[in-house]
Amino acid sequence: MGGVTFGDILFIAFVCGVIYVIMFFVHRAQRIEARRQESVAVPVTDDEGLREILVQTSSIAIVGASNNPDRPSQQVMTYLLEAGYKIYPVAPTADTILGQPAYASLADLPEPPDVVEVFSHPEAVPEIAREAAASKATVLWLQEGVKSDEGLRIACAGGLKVVMDRCMKKDHQRLVKEH
Numbered sequence: 166m167g168g169v170t171f172g173d174i175l176f177i178a179f180v181c182g183v184i185y186v187i188m189f190f191v192h193r194a195q196r197i198e199a200r201r202q203e204s205v206a207v208p209v210t211d212d213e214g215l216r217e218i219l220v221q222t223s224s225i226a227i228v229g230a231s232n233n234p235d236r237p238s239q240q241v242m243t244y245l246l247e248a249g250y251k252i253y254p255v256a257p258t259a260d261t262i263l264g265q266p267a268y269a270s271l272a273d274l275p276e277p278p279d280v281v282e283v284f285s286h287p288e289a290v291p292e293i294a295r296e297a298a299a300s301k302a303t304v305l306w307l308q309e310g311v312k313s314d315e316g317l318r319i320a321c322a323g324g325l326k327v328v329m330d331r332c333m334k335k336d337h338q339r340l341v342k343e344h
Contacts, residue, residue: 206321208329216340222279229284230254238284277301290316298323
């Protein structure tokens with residue numbers, strides 16, 4: 166039994182090369198899949214997904230809440246309070262709305278809300294999406310008439326589910342209250 170031969174060295178080098186190539190392609194595939202997942206930002210639109218969000222939710226921050234009874238945000242807030250949700254109105258100029266303490270921003274809330282519902286202009290949504298992700302919310306819900314592809318991408322990248330251009334009150338009445 167002699168020592169290590171040149172053939173042994175070549176064989177070891179060949180095996181190491183094969184392992185390196187395999188690892189290279191596995192790592193490359195993982196990077197491609199991670200980029201693909203980041204770029205796929207799709208809002209929840211199916212009834213089953215919406216119902217799941219509404220049933221699993223216990224607290225909702227309403228960004229753009231208002232003391233004006235003619236505003237949709239107050240009508241929706243009234244309904245959601247009556248439905249048993251814990252509501253955190255986010256309105257920098259108000260002290261209370263419908264008897265609930267108002268907060269200047271999502272960062273000021275006493276606990277992370279399950280859902281951040283947005284009654285704001287679409288231009289404000291990307292920043293609200295960042296704040297929602299930072300607040301550890303699980304869902305960003307853009308009220309009927311509010312759409313933002315950038316906000317959708319930001320929220321999805323932050324791990325949030327997104328509902329866009331839908332009325333939470335109407336969906337709750339249709340999917341939860343009637344069943």
